[in-house]
Amino acid sequence: MPRTRPDGRKTQIVIVGGGAGGLELVRKLASHYDAQDFDIILVDRNTSHIWKPLLHEVAAGSLDANLDEVGYRAHAFRWGYRYFDGALESIDRDAQQIVIAPIMDEDGSEVIGRHRIRYDYLVLAVGSVSNDFGTPGVKEHCLSLESRKDADRFRRKLLNQCLRVSRQMTLDPASDAFARVAIVGGGATGVELAAELYSAATALGYYGLEVFDEKRLQVTLIEAGPRILPALPDKLAASATAELEALGVRVLAGTKVTAATEAGIETAGGEMIPADIKVWAAGVKGADFLAHIGGLETTRNNQLVVHPTLQTSRDDRVFAIGDCAHFVPEEGGKPIPPRAQAAHQMATTAYRNIRAMIEGRDLKPFIYKDNGSLVSLARYTTVGSLMGNLVGGRMAIEGRLARFVYVSLYRMHLFAIHGWIKGMSLLVIGHVNQVVRPKLKLH
Structure with a gap:
């Protein structure tokens, strides 16, 4: 297993999105790789995670999110990865860098300007947004x-x-x-x-x-x-x-x-x-900023098209998992549905395949198991x-x-x-x- 890149820097694995799939994946990677040789980074525009299927309880007041949410900074300290607060703006695949949008304070002043984070392996796990189908109002x-x-x-x-x-x-x-x-x-x-x-x-x-x-x-x-x-x-x-x-x-x-x-x-x-x-x-649907981001192939609903290995169709070093990924298990079949169980299973496959790439082994296809x-x-x-x-x-x-x-x-x-x-x-x-x-x- 390579300990560092040819230029002497750590191998850097960047996960964008700390939802159900992204947070599980970053925890698996950080607990497996030594921080002296590998830099595992999570990027998310929020500072904490709450399991999305619980949001209806938070909305009704039945659940206090302060008790169930996971702060990324504390979680990063516990498992040995780095967390960056920010929203993905674009991907420079030639330079193998992601571009993070400026972070603004509540009064509109800039806290951190637009900046870049390099990657050797990139995983997009940014979830989905509501699809209004163009309905007026x-x-x-x-x-x-x-x-x-x-x-x-x-x-x-x-x-x-x-x-x-x-x-x-x-x-x-x-x-x-x-x-x-x-x-x-x-x-x-x-x-x-x-x-x-x-x-x-x-x-x-x-x-x-x-x-x-x-x-x-x-x-x-x-x-x-x-x-x-x-x-x-x-x-x-x-x-x-x-x-x-x-x-x-x-x-x-x-x-x-x-x-x-x-x-x-x-x-x-x-x-x-x-x-x-x-x-x-x-x-x-996928967020609007995903439409052809970095020249990657996307669907009409802004989902990233992936191979059975969960690598994006135009770049083997870029993976996509969860709701933002478009994967059809078999020709003529239906895409994997946007469910928490799918994100969980994809996180496991992405973890194994990233390890396989680093270690020079063959990658395995993602097999979705519908648990109902x-x-x-x-x-x-x-x-x-x-x-x-x-x-x-x-x-x-x-x-x-x-x-x-x-x-x-x-x-x-x-x-x-x-x-x-x-x-x-x-x-x-x-x-x-x-x-x-x-x-x-x-x-």
Whole structure:
């Protein structure tokens, strides 16, 4: 194994993006390679990581992100890699350098100017962003749940609206004021958020909003497809629909959205769905800055085209994993779906293949194992299917077993980024916090 480059400098491996795949990968690399010979670098525009499937709980206030987020600087110190705060702007493949955009202070002053970081091996794991499909008004009037910042913003807006309703009801008990939320997209994010909102609304009365309850919450879930949760079998999707409607959610399947306005959501059928808060969760794509970045091949949705080894199609030293990677396992097949389990599996393959490149061994192809899909309906229930590759996704599970498996996915993520000892410690602390901490985060 080469200890240094021919010019005497360390071999430098740069990972851009500290999401589920990127953070797992950087931890694996840093724990394997000696810092005296290898420089492992993580670049991310945020200073901390939170598991994306938890963002709906942060948005509803059911989860305090301060307790579950991972600070990159502390994590880097623990595992022996370097962390750079910054956003990727471009890639200079000839010089084998990435260009980091200037970092600006809150008042607009420049903290760090545009700069470059060299790499011997580069991994892009920058995730995805919401795809509004060009729908008028979405960018101006809808929120998304792509980051903790988005989730915090949603929670503040929700609490403010609940306070308005509570105040109106105090002044006029006969008031017909409601907190109205419209969610566009009947996938896992939209369904989980809708259920979590009712769970949070039930508890608001115990935290200063004495005259507010879930009856004053109106949630509409809008899906363009024939049913919600297209990744799940029909029976489970129907079960989830029934559960949501029992909570009070208005589920509109087969309903295309034509525009978003300040007043609400307009549908192709001519209905205006009034909403104080509008959330867009109808699809994802690669970030706009990825379009042909560094001359790399990208799809129409700005995803980086990769070989079975997860190397980008035009540069073997540049890998892509997670939602930003476009990989079709077989000719005529479907691309790997943008799921946390896919990012986790890709991180493992990228780790092994980077090691193989450094050691002069053959690289192995990425083989996606569909472990099924699970959707949590807050404290009410969980539905899903397991072992999709083995039984065609028809092993349906619901209730406590599904909830146990759902929670186990997060536990495995903790172990992957922290190791077993700290991961177990965090689980114990999490159980304690469930007892001693407030049920809702209201600030």
